[in-house]
Amino acid sequence: MYNNLDNLVIYNGYPVSIIAAVSFHCLVLAALIYFQANSRMDTLNLVQPTVVKALLIDVNPQVRNQQNLERQRLERLQQQRLAREQELRRQTEAELETAQAAAEERARQQAQERQRQLDADALRRQQQAENERQARLEAERARQEEERAQDEQTRLRQINQAREQERQRQQAAQELASTEFELVQSATALIQQLVQENWSRPPSARNGMRAILQIRMLPTGELVTASITESSGDVAFDRSAENAVYRAAPFRELQTLPINLFNRNFRILSLIFQPEDLLF
Amino acid sequence: MNELSPLQLILNASAAVQFVMLTLLLLSVVSWVMIAQRWLVLSAAKKGVKNFEHRFWSGMDLTQLYKEGTEMQRENMQIVGMENIFRAGFKEFMRLRRQESVHRDAVMEGAQRAMRVAYSREEEKLEKHLPFLATVGSVSPYIGLFGTVIGIMNSFIGLANQAQATLQVVAPGIAEALIATAMGLFAAIPAVVAYNKYSANVDNITGSYITFSDEFSSILHRQIHSD
Structure with missing residues (x-):
């Protein structure tokens, strides 16, 4: 026979179901939060990616000269003091x-x-x-x-x-x-990428060749001059490097850099051209 | 920003993704309401079938059985499933038989028609909400996917504005987007399982209704031709 509970269920199935469904969802959410709070997220600790080393090595003569001058001045002072x-x-x-x-x-x-x-x-x-x-x-x-x-x-x-x-x-x-470093790093990477994209190496290029190009830029990112400071010995290779820089210019992204940063790092920039992926 | 919890991700998600998540949550809640409600209704119907068959085949007089049902109705108790079919058929049979002018076959036909109508009503009651469960089961993964695509799109747009792309830039966006897919699956899986189970149950119950109405009409047939 029927009992009262069955009757209630037939008439009022919905309230019971709603309560059941909502409490089920609350339970699931609570369980999720609880387990999340308790689990140590060691596996998800993101590793700071190592800075990708640029292929073009940035030898900035201005900075280096300044450093050299400073060192020489200090040495001279020391010597003078000793002499005195x-x-x-x-x-x-x-x-x-x-x-x-x-x-x-x-x-x-x-x-x-x-x-x-x-x-x-x-x-x-x-x-x-x-x-x-x-x-x-x-x-x-x-x-x-x-x-x-x-x-x-x-x-x-x-x-x-x-x-x-x-x-x-x-x-x-x-x-x-260290904060400036990132800016400089990203700008360098950009220049490097642009130059690399535009660099078509001559067939005479060999592994181990190395040309250093000094470029002068304006704060607008425009290229003023580019000159070979160290020749690779191969004229075609040198010219290809020069062409690459001229084709890649202007580097408009340098406009966003603070001017002191630009002056210190990019007004005069040396780029090393070195094919490293050739077979011979 | 080191500790990423899903809750934090959900709260920090973009508006579109949050909307998708809210939709999925609602769908999930409603489908669970349907699942629970259908479970109650179907289990009550199954129990009703068993009870009524037991009473029907216990050799009780049919008029007595009909009167019991009327008693129950007067006590404000719901009459379910098979008994409704029996009552509809028996009522029609008795009414038609009382009229002298009606032919035997017409009486049989009327009783069967009444039972058929009652059967369709019962079937309708049982199958209510099942299409909703089917829809949730098939659609909510797509809604979740939609949210994920929008979330990943946003995080890649953010990535495009960055000079140096790091994992930290995209990871929260993608994680947040994947939560939408997870929620879609969370809503869909129970709905699909429940739909399959309940439609099998409904088939089972309606099958027993049909068997019963055939058996009952053969009893009525015997009764009308024995006079």
Whole structure:
């Protein structure tokens, strides 16, 4: 026979079904969230892709020259300082020697004079005075020595401080550069790609050939000049490189770079052309 | 942005993808409502068939059986499936037989017609909502795919604006887009399974209805020709 539950089901199947369906979905969603929260997403930790190395090696002579100049200047300063120190030491020594010599001379003259006139008592007194003066001179020299040592120390400290400051400055510059680095990197990659697309190598190209081209650009990305700075030895190869750059220009994307970045990296740019994928 | 959770992805998705996801969620909820409701109705119908057949073949007088049904109706209880067919046929048979002028064959014909009508009504009741389940089953994967295509399209458009393409740029977009496909499948799979199962059940039940109405009409036939 029928019971009440069946009756209810036939009449009101919908409310029960709706409740069942909604609670089922809530359950599924809750389970999803729960498992998601509990599972450690180690496998999904994205690895920072290594920067793709550009085929064109960017040797920027401006930057390198600046670095070289800086290094040379520092070396020169160091040398000058060393020379000055030595000079100073020599001078003080010479002064001391001459002073000593003069004093001795004087003493001898006086002694001779007095010897000529005076008795042994006077001579003894004279010698005593001489001794005193010598002691004074000795003290003077010690004092000078000490002063010099102090000077040396303060100078060393100053040098250390300067080095520390230099290091901090470089660190800050590096941090700045890491953001700039990406910009430069992408612009370099772009130039490289454009040039590569436009480079048709002559049949005479061989592996191991290498031509360096220096190009000058405007901030608008236009090419001013391109000249071979290091020939590969093959005229056709050099010309193909030159043609590639002329065909790829202008590099309009450089307009978006900040001007200081452009000046530092792209105003003068050296491109190395090197076929690496040839069979022979 | 290191921790990507599906919830975060859904909330951060583009409007089109979110719309697709919402549609799929609604479809899924509604199809589950239908699944539960059909399950209740079909299991009640199956039980009704078993109960009524038991009572019918227990040798009870048909008039008595009819009266029991009327009692139940008066108590506001629903009469399901097979009993409805029996009641329709028996009522028509009795009414026609009471009229002297009607021929035996016409009485039989009238009873059978009434049973056929009741049968179609019952079948209609059983098959209600099944086309909806079939539609959800076949369409929601396409809706999910649509969302995925739009999501991936968006993320590739974003990629085109980037000078240096990294995985991080496209990955969230593609993940978000794939959620749409997952939701489409989530809605479609239960719907297809339920549709197949329920249509088999409906065939089964309607088959037993047809058998019963044939048997019942043969009983009526015997009764009308024995007089």
